[in-house]
Amino acid sequence: GDGYDGSSMWMRYPRVDDPGLLRRYREAISTVVVENAGRNKAHRHTPNLTMATGSAERLVETTLEAARNELTRGLGGLLDRDVPVWSDRGGQVPDGAVVVGTRDSSTVVRRYVSARDLASVGAEGYLIRSVSRGRHEVTVIAANTDVGALYGTFAFLRHLQTQRPIANLNISGSPKVEHRHLNYWETERLYAGNDELGDGGLGGETGAIFNFAATGASAHLNLPVILDRYIVAARALASVGITGITINNVNANPVYLTRAYIQQEAALADALRPYGIRLAVSANYAAPLDQRFAPDTLTREQLDPTSTEFQGWWNRRARELQAAIPDFIGFTVKANSEGQPGPQDHGKDHGDGANGLAAAVAPLGMTIFWRTFVYNPDVDTDRLKRAYLEFAPIDDEPQPDGTRGRFADNVFLQTKNGPLDFQAREPIHPMFGRMENTNQAIELQITQEYTGQGTMLTYLGPMWEEVLTTDTYATDRQGRLLDKRRVGNIVDGSAQGHRDTAVVGVANLGNADNLTGHHFSQANLFAFGRLAWDWTLDAEDIATDWVRMTWNNRDDVVETIVAMMMGSWEALVSYQTPLGIGHQFEFSNPADHYGPGPSVWFGNDDWSPVHYNKADSVGLGYDRSPTGSDLAAQYFPTLAAKYGDIDTVPENLMMWFHHVPWDHRMRSGRIFWDELVHRYQMGVQYVTGMRHTWDALEPYLDARRFAEVRAKLAKHEADAADWRDTCVNYWQEFSGRPVPVDGGPLSITIDVGGRTFGGFDLSAASYPIPVAAGAS
Numbered sequence: 001g002d003g004y005d006g007s008s009m010w011m012r013y014p015r016v017d018d019p020g021l022l023r024r025y026r027e028a029i030s031t032v033v034v035e036n037a038g039r040n041k042a043h044r045h046t047p048n049l050t051m052a053t054g055s056a057e058r059l060v061e062t063t064l065e066a067a068r069n070e071l072t073r074g075l076g077g078l079l080d081r082d083v084p085v086w087s088d089r090g091g092q093v094p095d096g097a098v099v100v101g102t103r104d105s106s107t108v109v110r111r112y113v114s115a116r117d118l119a120s121v122g123a124e125g126y127l128i129r130s131v132s133r134g135r136h137e138v139t140v141i142a143a144n145t146d147v148g149a150l151y152g153t154f155a156f157l158r159h160l161q162t163q164r165p166i167a168n169l170n171i172s173g174s175p176k177v178e179h180r181h182l183n184y185w186e187t188e189r190l191y192a193g194n195d196e197l198g199d200g201g202l203g204g205e206t207g208a209i210f211n212f213a214a215t216g217a218s219a220h221l222n223l224p225v226i227l228d229r230y231i232v233a234a235r236a237l238a239s240v241g242i243t244g245i246t247i248n249n250v251n252a253n254p255v256y257l258t259r260a261y262i263q264q265e266a267a268l269a270d271a272l273r274p275y276g277i278r279l280a281v282s283a284n285y286a287a288p289l290d291q292r293f294a295p296d297t298l299t300r301e302q303l304d305p306t307s308t309e310f311q312g313w314w315n316r317r318a319r320e321l322q323a324a325i326p327d328f329i330g331f332t333v334k335a336n337s338e339g340q341p342g343p344q345d346h347g348k349d350h351g352d353g354a355n356g357l358a359a360a361v362a363p364l365g366m367t368i369f370w371r372t373f374v375y376n377p378d379v380d381t382d383r384l385k386r387a388y389l390e391f392a393p394i395d396d397e398p399q400p401d402g403t404r405g406r407f408a409d410n411v412f413l414q415t416k417n418g419p420l421d422f423q424a425r426e427p428i429h430p431m432f433g434r435m436e437n438t439n440q441a442i443e444l445q446i447t448q449e450y451t452g453q454g455t456m457l458t459y460l461g462p463m464w465e466e467v468l469t470t471d472t473y474a475t476d477r478q479g480r481l482l483d484k485r486r487v488g489n490i491v492d493g494s495a496q497g498h499r500d501t502a503v504v505g506v507a508n509l510g511n512a513d514n515l516t517g518h519h520f521s522q523a524n525l526f527a528f529g530r531l532a533w534d535w536t537l538d539a540e541d542i543a544t545d546w547v548r549m550t551w552n553n554r555d556d557v558v559e560t561i562v563a564m565m566m567g568s569w570e571a572l573v574s575y576q577t578p579l580g581i582g583h584q585f586e587f588s589n590p591a592d593h594y595g596p597g598p599s600v601w602f603g604n605d606d607w608s609p610v611h612y613n614k615a616d617s618v619g620l621g622y623d624r625s626p627t628g629s630d631l632a633a634q635y636f637p638t639l640a641a642k643y644g645d646i647d648t649v650p651e652n653l654m655m656w657f658h659h660v661p662w663d664h665r666m667r668s669g670r671i672f673w674d675e676l677v678h679r680y681q682m683g684v685q686y687v688t689g690m691r692h693t694w695d696a697l698e699p700y701l702d703a704r705r706f707a708e709v710r711a712k713l714a715k716h717e718a719d720a721a722d723w724r725d726t727c728v729n730y731w732q733e734f735s736g737r738p739v740p741v742d743g744g745p746l747s748i749t750i751d752v753g754g755r756t757f758g759g760f761d762l763s764a765a766s767y768p769i770p771v772a773a774g775a776s
């Protein structure tokens, strides 16, 4: 693509538009030097793997080739001239060389970067330095491994894409978390190109980017051909440091374990491997019953996870996978959750189940990611308490050797950020900090299931920043507060000394031209990767980088778009589920989890909005304080006390923990009813503000993407208003109070983590840029 269809994502590399900067970049950069790029050839199971016809690209065979190609492509674009690869083996590297490598691969790196300096950045980190020798100025991108060199390459390109100065570079980076994975629910919750032909997917257009099932002319993944789009995705993921993908839905179809599929998975793994991306598969606990594996099938009785039959069966599948994919990660498992089979069907618990699979794959060096998204409609009145109740005792169980915790070392418990299900705002999951003896991965949702799907412009960076920086108030066994105890510290291991660490994001890639459907959904993939690498990064800085890389570098344009993005999530919370109310979504195709349904009852509590809102003449919200379900008690004491008391609970979580009386006095001075209506109003008006602001940006943006976002914003605004009207009208039946008619505020500002965004003056006739952050 030309970059104006979004198909290059944030790797567009247009010519640097600031003439002074372009001159300085051109002076500093002349050639690319990647010595020994062809060594360390990545394993190929599929020797004749090729790119689809029409592709300009050849498949790279090594990680250093990927780095070299990215540099020539990126620098060539940004500098708008050829930046050749230097190939003269004998001579000294030329002035202006950009050198990439490790101390093993590169004599230049060896000359300029000491082993000691490199040791500080670890296996996947990098150093970027300007060095000079005589009149020679050289930029060195150095790492301990080839993949570290690739990450450094992308960091260097990002530096130029965001137009930072190139003189005297001394940059380093290294990830805080080891496993930075995507889960790809290939048949569910895709909002990027889902059934674009409108024929129910019959045209092979299912929306999945990696489509294993398709055959014939429209097949996406057809051995041994790899589409360019997979490589764009691989580059995008490598650019933010993603290390693995579980490629199929957690509601797992065992077909992904069959030989025919493994062959295709191997081809995909071959193509992604040079980019440092490994594959995993979601496993269905009862797959051994599946006749597609005949004669290697088990009986129901043999599904006991402690049995040698069960472990042997999974060991055989894992061996087959490893034979084709030597760096295969392991399995992601959703068991005894939403109707999926699991160990409890055989009288065993989650510890037995996870450990049974873990034992089967441990000899192969593989890992089990066991999800904790469990709830039991038969016994739970408040399903949010279920995960902690099931998993905490196993984590705490005394072992024969005197230690605690039954989960095996190669098991991660994978837990969603909040206890319900990826709602736009939830409190943190009470398990964070509670799994002292078990590896714990956090699962975030990048695909916008509950946050506007393919229509609403919702930047999720601030949400993840809120989650990861939330204080758990975790204590040690003696009840003393830990020093480092934010969710991010729990996840990166610094809180409780965990060595194995993981962040997982439910991905939003699809088969749309721009890979994510909404152009702004690309920002969520970008932000997820950056935060998975380093959760202490600032969501606004990440947005700023993304806008500069993806749209343009005019400061006033950048500030304007970033300001829109930064308030967009809080605005969505406001018009959908303000003040901590949970799950108010209707559940009717095709609008699943998109539109409002506050009055709906589905025949059981699990997913019914009326169960979550508990609207009555007294007030609104779910009592999870000590007078109610007491979910609050699952948190560490300080947080339990804070959440459990209506006077100390943060207002943005008030209805999560309390049934709030309509006339409760809020911090704004308004009564709760008035505040509630005000929130709905503000959310919608923020969207109106975004639409107007976007219109003002027309002269500065490319026509195609401008128009596509503009059309989405119009629908976004209408749908946000529908949320407000549907909900406010329904609540009014219970509150019996008039809707406050102050006309709403004229200047809309949204508070994100103590910072103010918006400042849209809706009384003005026109909305000239800049609408800068904080202006009001």
Ligand code: BDP
Residues within 6 Å of the ligand: 188, 189, 250, 251, 334, 338, 373, 421, 422, 449
């Ligand atoms: C729910 C989704 C469903 C997933 C489930 C899960 O609606 O598609 O299968 O979560 O995470 O939010 O297992």
